[in-house]
Amino acid sequence: MIPLVDLAAQHREIADEVQAGWRSVVERSAFILGDEVGAFEEAFASYNGIAHCVGVGSGTDALELGLRACGVGPGDEVVVPANTFVATAFAVQRAGATPVLVDIDAESYLLDLHRVKDRLGPRVRAVIPVHLYGQLAPVDELQELLTGTDVVVIEDAAQCHGARRHGLHAGSLGAVAATSFYPGKNLGAYGDGGAVLTRFGELAARLRALRNWGGEVKYEHPEPGFNSRLDTLQAVVLHEKLRRLDRWNTARSAAAERYTNLLGSVPGVTLPTVGPGNEHVWHLYVIRVPNRDHVVDALHREGIGAGIHYPVPVHLQGAFAHLGHAAGDFPVTEEAARSILSLPIHPMITADEQERVVAALRRALGT
Numbered sequence: 001m002i003p004l005v006d007l008a009a010q011h012r013e014i015a016d017e018v019q020a021g022w023r024s025v026v027e028r029s030a031f032i033l034g035d036e037v038g039a040f041e042e043a044f045a046s047y048n049g050i051a052h053c054v055g056v057g058s059g060t061d062a063l064e065l066g067l068r069a070c071g072v073g074p075g076d077e078v079v080v081p082a083n084t085f086v087a088t089a090f091a092v093q094r095a096g097a098t099p100v101l102v103d104i105d106a107e108s109y110l111l112d113l114h115r116v117k118d119r120l121g122p123r124v125r126a127v128i129p130v131h132l133y134g135q136l137a138p139v140d141e142l143q144e145l146l147t148g149t150d151v152v153v154i155e156d157a158a159q160c161h162g163a164r165r166h167g168l169h170a171g172s173l174g175a176v177a178a179t180s181f182y183p184g185k186n187l188g189a190y191g192d193g194g195a196v197l198t199r200f201g202e203l204a205a206r207l208r209a210l211r212n213w214g215g216e217v218k219y220e221h222p223e224p225g226f227n228s229r230l231d232t233l234q235a236v237v238l239h240e241k242l243r244r245l246d247r248w249n250t251a252r253s254a255a256a257e258r259y260t261n262l263l264g265s266v267p268g269v270t271l272p273t274v275g276p277g278n279e280h281v282w283h284l285y286v287i288r289v290p291n292r293d294h295v296v297d298a299l300h301r302e303g304i305g306a307g308i309h310y311p312v313p314v315h316l317q318g319a320f321a322h323l324g325h326a327a328g329d330f331p332v333t334e335e336a337a338r339s340i341l342s343l344p345i346h347p348m349i350t351a352d353e354q355e356r357v358v359a360a361l362r363r364a365l366g367t
């Protein structure tokens with residue numbers, strides 16, 4: 001078996017530190033907003049070069065609270081790429097706004113800025129570039145496009161821990177960057193977790209209130225809010241993993257390079273591309289193949305944990321039927337959904353395992 005991601009192998013590296021950290025939290029009963037949460041927030045903010053980090057309950061909450069903190073709500077439209085995990089669009093809906101879907105760039109699978117431009121209108125209050133698969137969407141070019149408007153950029157940074165574009169991490173250009181610590185992410189917790197990064201002190205203060213029933217002071221609630229705080233036990237895990245993130249991302253890059261070398265000569269396979277100025281952290285290694293469903297089945301039969309991110313685009317999900325879209329509306333996204341395939345990648349994958357993945361892929365493709 002070669003899994004898509006091997007979380008047990010990562011745990012082995014930090015098991016002792018996590019055990020000691022968790023024991024300390026339990027002994028102090030510091031479960032809610034214990035010191036470890038603040039310490040992790042500070043460390044993660046500093047790692048990203050962003051002034052503020054607010055830990056919340058999940059990546060979906062991070063997006064919703066980020067939108068709300070920026071004043072996005074009912075009557076507003078938010079531009080979202082059709083190729084993303086559904087949570088991006090759900091968060092917009094949870095904030096009371098309406099997602100406006102746009103197609104993606106065929107090479108990078110990221111938001112297509114030309115299409116964003118076409119969809120800007122009087123009700124659009126925000127755009128969410130999703131930094132999918134481990135590389136940043138062109139936030140700098142998006143900001144340029146939005147110059148002179150009051151449209152805010154909310155970055156979906158769930159899949160790009162450690163990635164940079166022109167030397168800058170997510171959150172450097174947008175109003176906020178919302179991230180997820182879902183276990184399988186490059187920086188993953190042992191349960192749900194998320195965070196919002198922002199350069200703006202005022203937004204950080206609003207976010208701290210929003211995550212804690214609308215107020216930072218006990219029993220004072222100046223505005224409506226939620227219960228969505230990063231768990232102290234998760235902060236312990238995340239802090240230990242953060243110390244290893246760069247090393248683990250370097251191992252992912254080496255693995256990606258190895259796949260690229262091994263797959264370069266395989267007919268029919270389209271390799272992933274890295275945008276100019278981007279440092280990719282290879283959350284996922286996404287290729288395109290002919291007869292994808294047959295190939296995935298063949299890989300699974302051989303014990304290879306291939307995945308599809310994502311098989312059904314947002315506009316074809318029942319939950320978004322009310323947006324009134326039909327098959328054919330976003331052809332680039334739909335073609336990607338039919339042909340993309342994620343190969344196993346994680347910091348501990350070995351060269352031998354990757355060679356076995358590629359050999360199985362060649363058999364599945366009949367090459």
Ligand SMILES: Cc1ncc(COP(=O)(O)O)c(C=O)c1O
Nearest residue numbers: 058059060085087088158180182
């Ligand atoms: C691109 C993207 N956005 C949002 C989310 C939502 O994060 P969470 O599962 O922590 O709510 C995820 C991951 O699950 C994601 O991959």
